Amino acid sequence: MSVPTIRSLQSSDAYMTIADVSVLLCIKEKTIRQWIYQGKIPSIKINGLVRFRKRDIDAWIEALARSRQ
Numbered sequence: 372m373s374v375p376t377i378r379s380l381q382s383s384d385a386y387m388t389i390a391d392v393s394v395l396l397c398i399k400e401k402t403i404r405q406w407i408y409q410g411k412i413p414s415i416k417i418n419g420l421v422r423f424r425k426r427d428i429d430a431w432i433e434a435l436a437r438s439r440q
Contacts, residue, residue: 385425
């Protein structure tokens with residue numbers, strides 16, 4: 372499996388894997404999985420596979436940043 376690059380994750384319409392989000396946020400995959408289970412991070416299931424829309428992750432990060440100000 373190839374490691375995703377930030378360049379490949381630029382499109383807001385991109386669907387990302389757990390590994391992609393882990394790289395993007397510099398957070399361990401295990402933490403991302405826990406957040407999915409806890410409902411802390413926006414995700415969707417496509418044919419049983421967890422995916423993230425880049426625009427949803429960007430909006431989630433912005434909302435977190437605004438709530439901490």
